[in-house]
Amino acid sequence: MAEIEQLRNCRMCPRNCGVNRYHATGYCRLGALLKINTWQKHFGEEPYISGTKGSGTIFFSGCNLTCVFCQNYQISQLNSGKEYTIAKTADIMLELQADGVHNINLVTPSQFSIQLIEALHLARKRGLTIPIVWNTNSYEKVEILQKLNGLVNIYLADIKYASNAAAIKLSKAPDYFNIATKAISEMYRQVGHIRLDENDIARKGIAIRILVLPEDANGTEALLKWLAENIGNDVYLSLMSQYYPAWQAAKYPETTRSLSQGEYDSAVELAEKYGFHNCLIQELSPSADWTPDFNN
Ligand code: SF4
Incomplete structure (x- = not known):
């Protein structure tokens, strides 16, 4: 249990x-126990993650970012949830597997990485066989990600900002682009591009998500250019259209309104310009399904 000792001087x-x-x-205002808001069979992820049987999502409380527009701020910022031991967390993974889901989807896990390494080892020992999805904001340390090598099968990784000024202003995340790009490069090194099984469900690989923000607060073109040059335009990419001004977003001129159709269309055109041919796009509605684009 040497890894767990790192909680005594948390630099995870x-x-x-x-x-x-x-x-x-x-x-992150979190103690040593894992804190979970909810776990459930979830059908709202990308089709190759949710499939027909659902993704076994575990929503962790807290976050190491403070996104002013967070749509789940009760969970991520107000830390709503209940504390669980490592052993109980492994049990939850096994319960979800017994319920028939395609994978175990760890949502916002970074603030519990060390505890989850232990929980994943335990769950595997007790019979967990389905893929593990690490669903992350990418504000991660490479040395911690290296400890996940071989434990995590699929990285579902956000890339949020090209501009560090925007990252500081909107997510209080100094050096976000530098940190996230190093993290994503390590994730890609571990698992490569997405591979699907015979039912089009992901077995392994990295997929990237961009939540398109109004006023191009992300710097979408710079993000896509970096991805094309460093991960390649074969990467599975999701351009998310569901931005709306939640939580404290109204205080900031960039994030005070919903995304316009024109802004979303511009992001889609840029993805096409950089040759992303495994791209999922959405209607401009929070409940819209994913639609594959550029696949021909
Ligand atoms: S997980 Fe990150 S934010 Fe939380 S205490 Fe450790 S180093 Fe700090």
Whole structure:
């Protein structure tokens, strides 16, 4: 259990708080136990993740980012949830597997990476066989991701901002682009591009998500250019259209309104310009399904 000792001087994410999580909390305001808001069979992820039987999502409380527009702020910022041990978390994974889901989908896991490494080892030992999805904001340390090598099968990774000024202003995330691009490069090194099984369900690989923001607050073109040049335009890409001004977004001129159709269309055109041929697009509606684009 040497890994777990790292909780006594928590540096598991780029915040590097150095607190003892058994007695204190750092930026994420979370202790040593895992904290989970809910777990369920979920059908709203990309079709190759949700499939027909659903994705076994576990929504972790807290986050190491503070996105002013977070649509799940009760969970991510107000830390709503209940604490669970590593053993109980492994049990939850096994319960979901017994319910027939395609995969175990760990949503916002970074602030519990060390505990999850232990939980995943335990769950595998107890019979967990389905793929593990690490569903992350990509504000991750490479040395922690290296400990997930071989444990995680699929990385579902956001890339949020090309501009560090925007990342600081809208997510309080210094050096986001530099940190996230190093993290995504490591994820890609571990698992490569998405491989599907005979039912078109992902077995392994990395998929990238961009939540398109109004006023091009992401710097979408710079993000797509980096991806094309460093990961390749074969990567599975999801351009998410569901932005609306939640939580504190109205305080910032860039994020005070929903995304316009023109802004979303521009992002789709840029993805086409950079040759992303495994791209999923959406209608401009929070409940819209995914539609594959550029696949011919
Ligand atoms: S996981 Fe939490 S306490 Fe640990 S370094 Fe990150 S923000 Fe700080």
